[in-house]
Amino acid sequence: MPSVMPSRRMLLVFALWAAAPAVAGAQAKTSGGFDSFLLLVTPRDTVTIKKSLRAATEAGTLAENRRQQAETMRLGARARIEAKKVEIVRIKERASVAKKENRDADRVGLEAERKAAEREIDLLKVREELRQAETELETKRAEVAGLAQKALQLELQLATRRTGRTRAPVGGAGGASQDRVIGELEKQTLEAQRAQAAATAELSDGEIKVIDRRLDLLDAQQRVLSGK
DSSP, X not given: OTTHHHHHHHHHXXXXXXXXXXXXXXXXXXXXXXXXXXXXXXXXXXXXXXHHHXXXXXXXXXXXXXXHHHXXXXXXXXXXXXXXXXXXXXXXXXXXXXXXXXXXXXXHHHHHHHHHHHHXXXXXXXXXXXXXXXXXXXXXXXXXXXXXXXXXXXXXXXXXXXXXHHHSOOOHHHHHHHHHHHHHHHHHHHHHHHHHXXXXXXXXXXXXXXXXXXXXXXXXXXXXXXXX
């Protein structure tokens, strides 16, 4: 009897091993077969994809609004810089007249006005640089949102095709044709997702640049307040 038990165990193990390919084949048939090698884009239901698509659209609109605001403020800073330059020219002319007429008190006061105007120009230039950086950042955010919309639209088409293929399986040439369409949609979706990811990676550089410009502006404002 002791010599029989190991033999039975070996037979059982062999039987399970031999049955494994048949079980795997049955599972592949149950799932439709084609998904076994086409699920390179993680499946999501259409409701979730549409929700993400709406969010991406809203993000794009918000980024464009912020870009316009930043650009408006940049143009405002540039206009004030040009106005200050004209003001400085006039101050210099008045200071020159005061010097010729030996009005030292007036000349000293005008020189102080000139220096204050020049400090303000320096401040406005830094502010303009900040608004420019913000404009570029929001432009990039709008671009990322647009790429996200494209990727999600393709993913939505892919999900719809997959659902149709599963609900109404087609064999032979017809099934192979549908599989090729799904495969091409999957490729386009992956390429769109890659473009979105690459653009998203560039956002951090823009965010850092904006923070740096804000720090520059803070330093400039402190210099103005201290009269340096």
